[in-house]
Each structure stands twice: as C-alpha cells, then as structure tokens.
Amino acid sequence: DVQMTQSPSSLSASVGDRVTITCRASQIINTDLNWYQHKPGKAPKLLIYAASTLQTGVPSRFRGSGSGTDFTLTISSLQPEDFATYSCQQSYTTPYTFGQGTKLEIK
Amino acid sequence: QVTLKESGPVLVKPTETLTLTCTVSGFSLSNAKMGVTWIRQSPGKALEWLAHIFSLDEKVYSTSLKSRLTISKDTSKSQVFLTMTNMDPVDTATYYCARISPEIVVVEAFDFWGPGTMVTVSS
Numbered sequence: 001d002v003q004m005t006q007s008p009s010s011l012s013a014s015v016g017d018r019v020t021i022t023c024r025a026s027q028i029i030n031t032d033l034n035w036y037q038h039k040p041g042k043a044p045k046l047l048i049y050a051a052s053t054l055q056t057g058v059p060s061r062f063r064g065s066g067s068g069t070d071f072t073l074t075i076s077s078l079q080p081e082d083f084a085t086y087s088c089q090q091s092y093t094t095p096y097t098f099g100q101g102t103k104l105e106i107k
Numbered sequence: 108q109v110t111l112k113e114s115g116p117v118l119v120k121p122t123e124t125l126t127l128t129c130t131v132s133g134f135s136l137s138n139a140k141m142g143v144t145w146i147r148q149s150p151g152k153a154l155e156w157l158a159h160i161f162s163l164d165e166k167v168y169s170t171s172l173k174s175r176l177t178i179s180k181d182t183s184k185s186q187v188f189l190t191m192t193n194m195d196p197v198d199t200a201t202y203y204c205a206r207i208s209p210e211i212v213v214v215e216a217f218d219f220w221g222p223g224t225m226v227t228v229s230s
Contacts, residue, residue: 031214034216034217044203044220046216049214094167095156
C-alpha cells in the first residue's frame with residue numbers, strides 16, 4: 001500500500017496567516033493526489049484534486065502543488081471558516097490511502 | 108442537488124455482521140462512470156478507504172479487509188450497501204459514503220460525501 005505521511009499533525013494559526021501543510025507519498029504517485037477538508041459532524045469536502053486543481057466553489061486562497069512524492073496545500077490568508085482538519089489522499093492505486101490529517105486550530 | 112446519507116445500526120456486538128446503507132439523491136447510480144465509495148475513520152485515526160462500486164457493477168475492495176467486505180447496490184432505490192462481517196471493537200468508527208466524481212476524469216476524487224454514521228462495536 002502507498003503510505004501517505006502528512007505534516008504537521010496539528011497547527012495553530014491566526015486569521016490572516018498563511019499556512020502550509022505537506023504530504024509525502026511512499027512511492028511516486030504522479031499528481032494523483034487530492035485534498036479534503038473536514039469538520040466534526042459534517043461531510044468532508046473536496047478542496048483540490050490532481051494535486052493542484054481547485055474544486056468548483058473552493059476559494060482561491062487554497063492552493064495545491066507538487067508531483068511525484070511531495071505535495072503541499074497552502075492557505076494564503078486564513079479565514080475563520082478554514083479552521084478544520086485537512087487530509088491528503090492518493091488515488092494513484094488501490095487501496096486508496098489517506099494521510100493522518102492535519103488539525104488546524106485557532107491560535 | 109447531490110446528497111448522500113448513511114444509515115445503519117449505531118451499536119453492534121463483536122462477531123456480528125454490519126450492514127450500512129448509503130442513500131443518494133441528485134444523481135443516478137446507473138449513469139456512466141458513476142461510482143460510490145465507502146470510507147471510515149476510527150477515533151484518532153486517519154481516514155481509511157474501504158471499497159467502491161461503479162455503475163457497471165465493478166467492485167474494488169481494501170486489500171486488508173477484502174475477506175470481510177461486500178459492496179452492492181440497488182440502482183432502483185438509489186442505494187449502495189456495505190456489509191462487514193465479524194465485527195470487532197477496532198471497527199468502531201464513523202463510516203462515510205462518498206460519490207466518485209464523474210466529472211473529474213484525471214483522477215478518482217470524492218466530490219460529495221455523506222455526513223457519516225458512527226458505529227460502535229461493543230458487547
């Protein structure tokens with residue numbers, strides 16, 4: 001199975017900050033990498049697919065980059081609604097696997 | 108409007124079989140390239156992909172859980188089912204179903220999710 005390692009596991013930041021979350025795959029997965037946002041009790045939300053393409057309706061402050069094994073999710077100016085958990089997921093090969101999640105908290 | 112909603116028992120006993128239902132609306136399970144997946148998240152753990160099923164009945168399972176899982180669908184009722192046998196306390200988790208986007212073709216991505224259903228395994 002492809003192992004996905006996310007860092008950091010948690011992050012404290014303030015409204016307006018720029019934050020970066022990284023995701024590393026245990027093998028090359030090209031750009032077959034998606035990012036999701038999830039909040040307790042709510043349905044997870046697809047933010048970015050194919051490493052860098054913004055899902056329809058997602059604000060442009062979210063940006064994804066990377067290819068091969070190393071990927072990043074950047075939020076350029078945090079908004080109050082962005083405090084959530086973010087997970088990466090590879091769809092290069094089954095079984096699809098997720099990173100352990102990064103919990104973004106208000107400082 | 109695309110929606111998915113999971114339903115099933117809140118509590119199951121060890122060794123029992125769990126059956127979950129995902130009821131979808133806003134799209135048809137018979138549409139070309141339409142797929143639904145099941146994912147779970149145990150407390151404090153990462154999301155774990157379990158299985159998916161496509162419109163032509165193609166099914167793929169998690170390798171580690173394959174022997175215990177069965178995914179199926181009833182297109183006429185817009186429902187997808189997941190059966191997991193021999194439940195154990197480690198299977199305690201929130202179980203989600205999600206749509207595999209038919210519009211995103213470069214990768215398989217889950218564009219709509221249900222809110223999840225929490226299942227506890229305990230005697």
